[in-house]
Amino acid sequence: LAKTTQPISMDSYEGQEVNITCSHNNIATNDYITWYQQFPSQGPRFIIQGYKTKVTNEVASLFIPADRKSSTLSLPRVSLSDTAVYYCLVGDVGNAGNMLTFGGGTRLMVKP
């Protein structure tokens, strides 16, 4: 089970690009990397998922180096509404039980 390490908190300003890095040194071959966003008193919301290289969707990009021991969530031009906690999960798609250990998350504060 891959353990993840993220910065506890980050500050940014509106309009800036924010990059949050997650370390997962013991990631296994079958593990995928998934990022979630959580607002207070709400369930986590899926942001993006990837296995290697780069993945991009309408809200974020996910960069994964060749060794896959880390990943970086990139949020372009953040707004105040992006203030939330961001979690990265690493696990085996064929074994759901391995995708269920949440790390501490990164608390992002976007300032005006």
Next chain:
Amino acid sequence: GAVVSQHPSRVICKSGTSVKIECRSLDFQATTMFWYRQFPKKSLMLMATSNEGSKATYEQGVEKDKFLINHASLTLSTLTVTSAHPEDSSFYICSALGPGGNEQFFGPGTRLTVL
């Protein structure tokens, strides 16, 4: 997209009573659902894995007789907190494994307050 609902969203009960929380996958079938609890400013902690038609699998330290889980259909899992006490007050969140088998869809959570 895949939507998961929870009911109720908030519940307040007296100590010693039991509370049932429902988790439903609205537009897809979920053979596997998960139950988490989350304390203020803390991360989510997995309590148990709920499998349709079979017994739930509980994480270490979670009392199965206190947190009863029933996954009777492909769209519904329930968590019953029996004989609730103030220390059971928490935010309970469920998720369902999506059709692709590699993504969790989370419910909005249930805030339980035990007086």
